[in-house]
Amino acid sequence: MLSSPFIARPLSVDRIMRRVLYALLPGIALYVWYFGPAILVSIALAATTALATEALMLKLRDRPVRPFLSDYSALLTGVLIALSIPPFAPWWLPVVGTAFAIAVAKHLYGGLGSNPFNPAMIGYAVLIISFPQEMTQWISPQGMGHSVLSYGEQLRYVFSGVLPAGMQLDALTMSTPLDTLKTQLQLGMTVSDIRDLPIYGRLAGKGSEMVAAGFALGGLYLLIARIIPWQLPVAFLGTLFALSGVFHLIDPAHYAPPLFHWFSGAAMIGAFFILTDPITSPTTAKGRILFGIGAGVLTFVIRAYGGFPDGVAFATILMNMCVPLIDVWTQPRIFGKKKKESKR
Amino acid sequence: MITALWIMIALAALLGMILGYASIRFRVEGNPLAEKIDAVLPQTQCGQCGYPGCKPYADAIAKGEADINLCPPGGEEGIHKLAELLGVEFKPFGEDAQPKPKAVAFIDEQTCIGCTLCIQACPVDAIAGAAKQMHTIIAAECTGCELCVPPCPVDCISMLPIEEKLTNWKWRYPVYELRQTS
Amino acid sequence: MKRIARSTLQTAVNLVFFAIIGTSILSATYYLTHDTIVATVKKAKLKLVSQLLPPDSYDNDIMQDIRIVAADELLGTDEATQAHIARRGDQPVAVVLEAIAPDGYSGKIELIMSIHPDGSLGGVRVVNHNETPGLGDYIDIAKHDWITTFDGRSRSLFKDADWKVRKDGGVFEHMAGATVSPRAVIKAVNRALQYFEAHRDELFVADVKPEKGAKK
């Protein structure tokens, strides 16, 4: 016998996920504009792998395949992984990362809704730890005057690793703005010297700052459409801004300014698309603020002092670990209770 | 070599003394844990666990002599509670100790000869009656332990499963088939 | 009260008994294996040195011919180390120095190198490092022979500006995407050579005996 309620608002998981995918579009479009279409290959590879792995795992787990494939969550994971690895990566990089993310980080836990860690970020972390060389060869923006490969040559490189004769890999790739900042600081340059290098634009990396802005735009749409809660991006970006601002004020030679932090690396995509993964973030308002602050602090600390150029991914999975506790310890007051005495 | 020996002797002597003192000073009497376990057991006192009643079984668990999956009346829920209390892994029932549906005893008084044997068997005094009179089970107090069934010389006691009524009806676990929607 | 005292004493005696037996066995093993262990450790170090210096190029007991080198900024060390001196006849052939590159990608890189009296390198090896496996670890001979490019190089052949990776305008090769580690090694070796230049003469005068407590 069915139980009440018998009516429901027509909203569904796949609609939510689809909107998040749409929101990624401006960023992706700018990405293609500045860095060429190689990223689309990565996205296609990752998306295909994501769907295939999802289907395989569902089969193995004896769960219906159709409804879960059409909820777009696996697709979203795949796209996010593709966006976080260098666009010019060999074909197996997105494949391995996505397969690991979906199979281990998602389905071993029971699939959609059960995973404690953000699958895409687990995939990214696995890749950067296992294949640091491939993961640090970012393509340099077309606008910088380097010779550009034809589409065919790009595809050939992605799938076979062969460059046209006379072409050096070094000429095509560069370490990312954050990475360069880090290594050059170690070599004794100051922040302003470094930012005069040709790879930098007005805020952060040339081109990549615009991509970040594109993601921010999509993020604002999600915010306005109430698909993501405001606490997460606000707390995260606010913390990142405040921390980097204070350090920049104290020692401008060695600490990059806040806007640089905002518009480089994965800060924007992280704030709006990654930290906000509802499944792996806290459910209470207070908890979300704590989560955002924690992720902001960790991101800054890893960027400024750590071994990895960008800290967003690690900050995300580190904070993911804390989510159950945050949820327990920030339970809000309920109707008719004074103040919730702490649960434990 | 000799220094080594002296050092170790000194160390050992010192620590030995501390431990010897502490072992007397912090001696524990009784086992408060058994009480906690007993509170979790269903108190059917049926002995199906292989112990003469719930308390002895609780004692045995507390001493680490008995497994936590021996009490059928407690059901899986009971094992879960014990596992939680003791911080051990849940363990399903063995082959021979599966719980039965809840039931109460019922005496067919047409057959009952009033021998009082069942009264003596019932661990919770749920049978009322006197010698050579018909006996009656006070259903509200019967735990369904079946201990009164075997002693009856005329086999007049049967176990009636508790039937579902409006008053004890429970909402079911929602099971929705994940239909393939095209 | 008496019971406590007795139990205390009894326990202590018991434990002491086992301690005596255990310590005896242990001490015995120690003394039995001590010499072998010393020999093994020596052999291991010799094997390492043999990669830097052909064993037939010297004829002294290099393990005994030791000079204690105080901690020095140029070497990157923060405690005294041992330098071994190779001689053929009375002529010094080379000194085996330890140095540390402090600015590897993930922490210190420990180096050992042999330097001929003319300031040229016999060879360099990385003994310990934490560089990223698969990226920065090609400085390790077990992974790559990059480190052998130092063989025979000296500061008289290369100016300071050459002691850099190619990317920074120097003469040393490097792997794309991992320049931090080689930079650190190159810098450390260059400095160690500077140290050698400054202390060449003292270095070839041996201390008599290896001192106890110094770093193995």
Add this chain to the structure above:
Amino acid sequence: MTLAEMKEIAYNGMWKQNPGLVQLLGLCPLLAVSNTLVNAVSLGIATTLVMTLSSATVAPIRSYVPNEIRIPVFVLIIAVLVTVVQYLMNAYLYGLYIVLGIFVPLIVTNCIVLARAESFASKNPVLPSAFDGMMMGLGLTAVLAVLGGLREIVGKGTLLSGIDLLFGEQAKAWVIPIIPDYHGFLLAILPPGAFIGLGLIIAAKNWLDQRAAKKISSQPAPEALPEAAQG
């Protein structure tokens, strides 16, 4: 000790109560030094040696040790044995000794050693205790070997790398390149790979056990059928 008892002990050690898969004891060395097959097996053998000897030593003295110093005494015995093993390795297997590092002295605190001393050797006579120690050790070694092999293959694409540390230079040729030209999947040889690998092995054991259980429960059915027909 009867054959049945031996079988039981062996089965317990290798499968049913396997320290690494079921009891989850002795995990530190299991996870820390299982990055190559050679490391894993070497430490496994060292541990097995210590376990056999310590169980054999604890069993005869069990009745003379008062309860309150039980653990210190057991640990003392184990520590002596471990240190002896450590010195022997240091003297004769120096390369391996350096690779295994701190985990050799840590055999002392390998939980499974004391756990067996406490829960088996302190209640049983010498022979079964020694045998139990050995089988538990071997059980751990087996898991170590599987995990080590897996991690090495996935991580490096080889097997038996580092075998020269055991058998000298000439053994270098024994290394088997399983996947030629392999890129290497670093994760497998790093700590996360150890955890995940062990998780997969435990899952595999669960799977085998469940399959076996299903077989058993479905097997007697046909036998029971004629009986039911009679009744």
Add this chain to the structure above:
Amino acid sequence: MTDYLLILIGTVFVNNIVMIKILGLCPFMGVSKKLETSLSMGAATTFVLTIASGSSYLVNHYLLGPDLAYLTTLSFIVVIAATVQFTEMVVKKTSPVLYQVLGIYLPLITTNCAVLGIPLLNVQAKHNFIESLLFGLGGAVGFTLVMVLFAGMRERLEGADVPAVFRGTAIAMVTAGLMSLAFMGFSGLVK
């Protein structure tokens, strides 16, 4: 002062005793099913570890010296075992339920690799007394931290639709692996 702070950060996060150094795993896996117990176990371990690293420094520095280095393991472990045995008696007396819950792990604090590992690492790193204490404290805090986080996740995982063969310890191992992956993000913070 910053040195001390760095030791703490280093031991708690960067070189977390459980996640990176892979020590103390048995209690980490065994006593992390419930939040409360993991907290208590963390407290007990913190107590023992701090005492152990302090007292073993004293033993090493004043009793043994360089000549008797071969007694290090033996003397350390005896001191630790006694400390643990003492703690065990006290816990048994004061909190029987905790005693039952910590069960086999309480005596096993003795054989918690971390408790011997940290003093040995102290010797290896030539820490002074304060550094030794901080190293022990940091290690223990790191241990408690990851255990509490882990317990929180395991409690939540109880409701998850984990595939049957992975239920229980297998998924816990995988989770620990992903946690360790996350902790690698700290690498390079303290060199």
Add this chain to the structure above:
Amino acid sequence: MSKLHSFHGGIHPPTHKKESTQSPIMTAPLPAQLIIPFRQHAGEAAKPVVQVGERVLKGQLIGEPVGAISSSIHAPTSGTITAIELQQVAHPSALPDLCATLVPDGLDEWGVRQPLSYRQLSSVELQKHLRRCGIVGMGGAVFPSDMKLSHPVVVNTLIINGAECEPYITCDDMLMRERAEGIVRGIEILRHALGTDAVLIGIEDNKPQAIAAMQRAIDESSHPFKVVVVPTLYPGGSAKHLIKVLTGVEVPSGKLPTDVGVQCFNVATAYTVHRAVEHGEALVSRVVTVTGNVEHARNYEALIGTPFSDLVALSLPKADTDRYIMGGPMMGVELPAVNVPLVKASNCVIAASDALFPPQPPAMPCIRCTRCAQACPAELQPQDLYWFAQSDNFGKALEYDLFDCIECGACAYVCPSSIPLVQYYRYAKSEIRARDLEKRAADLARERHDFRQFRIEREKQEKAERLAQKERAAAEAKAAAAAVAAATPADPDADTDDTQQIRIDAALARAKEQAAAATPKNTETLTPEQRAEIEAIEARRAKIHDLAADAGADDEPPKNSQGN
């Protein structure tokens, strides 16, 4: 106008109230047969007080209350009781319950009606009267209204609930439009019984006509009642939330409104109170909305016990109607069959079809989006409750305040994963309640077991004492006999006589003891209730025996299945 307050969450489902407010309330014709359940209110079921075959008059008591929380059941019309038996009722379990079947004689002849002039009456007397008239809350909870008037603390505000927040339902709306005067009189009676001064009538702003009608009636009556228009927001009609909106006071969790000096009644309850007090009419009919997939959605005044099928037929259900819902679409229950009878709680019946209420898509896993938490008026964390309920982690569910869930369904309404959340909560709640009962039974069993051990011990001791006494007595007797024998060695006859006498005494004593033992042994500790229960058991046993005799051997426990 006092300031309105608001509560967290809530939803705006489409109201669909227009359909059934187009035509006035119509009195439903007398059905051929009425089925009157004895359990129509919260608490203990009523006990039948009529015999099969008896003729009853309209308003005549046919079931009397049992225990404190209970109410009366009356014959809705005059006619003959043809059966008292288990019949299907409007309950989600589809289980049968005890009902009386009444075949109307068509006369609709009232029995004695006893109007009261309430101003002279004390609250207690009024309560007695309401209980006699079977007045229970018409807002859905069917809690006996007399109980809601008997309260130990001062109630200073009376709130009348005319919110009717659920979609589709319009019975209160129509009642207010058409019978505002009666409602206002009823409110005055309730106010009198409670002794309050402030009366607030909360009506949602989507019922302008009802608001106007009520205001007019109040103006005419010149009572100082205040009609407060509240914003339409489901579940604004929930008593606690209406109180919050009207007064700003939050009823503490686990407490009753009276604990904060407020009491809340539904408008229809007020109307029935008016009928009961001023006309002496028991609660035998109510207004019910018939809507949904029907041609003529409207409200009917129908007799309690009218089969829903009769009512629905009046409104002409459309062809594709395949199920019926009693109550609103948010909190109602699907009827197990359409011929079950109308009860006091039935405010609405909705004919449903897949077109009207499309079946929910298959439930997906919860994605923790917290839309449910944003909608939950109780400010709970529904996603956590669901997580615990679906994994049977009841302890945690309790910790997260499962029992503060009012089962309003707002969470399930907004859930993008289409999870039947409320069903999980109901499941968890009933499991927890059952476990609670079990726990209590276990405690009782432990007590009784301990007592038995104690008793056995005592009896053993007493026996031992008696034995010792007897032995002592025997020894004394022997000694006496010996003494006698010694004194009269020459008289052997006397000797035998005396010892004989002693033996006889002993035998007598033994017999007496046996007799004592034969008195009911196990009954001495029983309380009167238990004795009563034993009697009841005897009676039940007799009945079961009859049944068993009827059913024959089939009912025997299937012995052969255990035979291996």
